[in-house]
Amino acid sequence: MSKPVKTVVTILVILLITGLAFYPRLKEYASKKEEKGAGAGKNAGAGAKGGAPGKAGGPAPIEILVVQNQRIEEKILSTGTIIANEEVEIRSEIAGRITSINFKEGDYIQKGTVLIRINDADLQAQLQKLEYQKKLAEVNEERQKRLLEKEAISQRDYDISLTNLNSMNADIENLKAQIAKTVIKAPFDGTVGLRYISSGSYVNNATRIATLTNVNPAKLDFSVPAKYATSVRKGTSITFSTEGGDEKFRGTVYAVEPKIDPSTRTLTLRATSPNPGRKLVPGAFARVEIILNAKPNAIIVPTEAVIPDLRGHRVFIVKNNKAETIAVEIGIRNDKTIEIIKGLMPGDTLITSGILQVKAGGEVDIKK
Numbered sequence: 001m002s003k004p005v006k007t008v009v010t011i012l013v014i015l016l017i018t019g020l021a022f023y024p025r026l027k028e029y030a031s032k033k034e035e036k037g038a039g040a041g042k043n044a045g046a047g048a049k050g051g052a053p054g055k056a057g058g059p060a061p062i063e064i065l066v067v068q069n070q071r072i073e074e075k076i077l078s079t080g081t082i083i084a085n086e087e088v089e090i091r092s093e094i095a096g097r098i099t100s101i102n103f104k105e106g107d108y109i110q111k112g113t114v115l116i117r118i119n120d121a122d123l124q125a126q127l128q129k130l131e132y133q134k135k136l137a138e139v140n141e142e143r144q145k146r147l148l149e150k151e152a153i154s155q156r157d158y159d160i161s162l163t164n165l166n167s168m169n170a171d172i173e174n175l176k177a178q179i180a181k182t183v184i185k186a187p188f189d190g191t192v193g194l195r196y197i198s199s200g201s202y203v204n205n206a207t208r209i210a211t212l213t214n215v216n217p218a219k220l221d222f223s224v225p226a227k228y229a230t231s232v233r234k235g236t237s238i239t240f241s242t243e244g245g246d247e248k249f250r251g252t253v254y255a256v257e258p259k260i261d262p263s264t265r266t267l268t269l270r271a272t273s274p275n276p277g278r279k280l281v282p283g284a285f286a287r288v289e290i291i292l293n294a295k296p297n298a299i300i301v302p303t304e305a306v307i308p309d310l311r312g313h314r315v316f317i318v319k320n321n322k323a324e325t326i327a328v329e330i331g332i333r334n335d336k337t338i339e340i341i342k343g344l345m346p347g348d349t350l351i352t353s354g355i356l357q358v359k360a361g362g363e364v365d366i367k368k
Helices: 001-051 123-151 157-180
Strands: 060-066 070-085 084-089 095-099 112-118 183-185 191-192 210-214 218-225 237-242 251-257 266-273 285-302 305-307 312-319 324-334 336-341 349-353 362-365
Touching: 001 362, 070 324, 218 285, 285 324, 349 362
Parallel strands: 060 362
Antiparallel strands: 060 349, 070 218, 070 285, 084 210, 095 112, 112 183, 191 210, 218 266, 237 251, 237 285, 251 266, 285 336, 305 312, 312 324, 312 349, 324 336
16 A cells, blocks of 8 residues: 555544544534524514514504595686776976975875965966957957958958957967966875975976875786686686785786786786775785685595506505505696595595505505
8 A cells, every 4th residue: 555545544534533523512513503493483483473563564554534525626826916906106297386285195185186286377477468368359350240241341351350369269278278287186086105395396297296096996916827818817706815914805807918928928817806994005915816616525635645657546545454556537636635536435445644565455554
């Protein structure tokens, strides 16, 4: 036997003797390990069988809503601006010095009330001069008329005198109109704002004297998207509130712009609203609601309960303590709710929360 062969045989014999010496201990260690693995598997099986809530394989925790008939309204929400019923800046048509101011700032005045007077002394003097000349023209016209009847003068001479009289009358009327402009009156009932002149001020047609505003009824300008151009028309009722207050005001559309604004793709409308207490102030911001359609017995569900899919929309309901999915058709959609036209019936138990953990046919645990 060669030397390498003897070496290999010796190593094998040593390994065999070592294995026989440690075999009982290895067998005992392996038995204990198998017992531990079997115990863990049994506990896992018991846990799965028991189905503890909230763990994998157990009922899904959900919140529900019992479907009922409710009222729903299809609305247009917009913003607008309160404007005055009538408003004008008071200015003088002629130039001159103010001789008297007959109003106080903030007063409510009636139509025709004299507001200011402008010096008209020079115009009155001119009027008096024309009146004297008119008397002379009348006497001359009467004399010429009698002479024409006697054929003492020609028709042309009489026509000249008559034209002179008529011209004099026209000059007098023109001067009276100029004098009338020196007295500025309120063109309508309203409240006078701040005045910007004083007695003795020189004014012309560019001088701002004050502002006269009528706010009853108040008017409201607002716009709606172009797609509602055929839905909102003259006579449509609106509800609105102003910034800084929760009070609701009602109004009626009385004028509609005949065309859509191409830059904003909106249609401008104007409504009027009673304002006897003057609570609506011109220039105020307004939030507008327009009810297009109302359904008293609609099925309304929260937006988060409706799941969109490739075929449309679906929801989960609870039957026999299990989840069931059904296809639905939706109608009017608001910011928080959706109308269900088809698929749900009053009394159905709708799942509103926990939808991500729900499976069709899976058990559920109703928490709320």
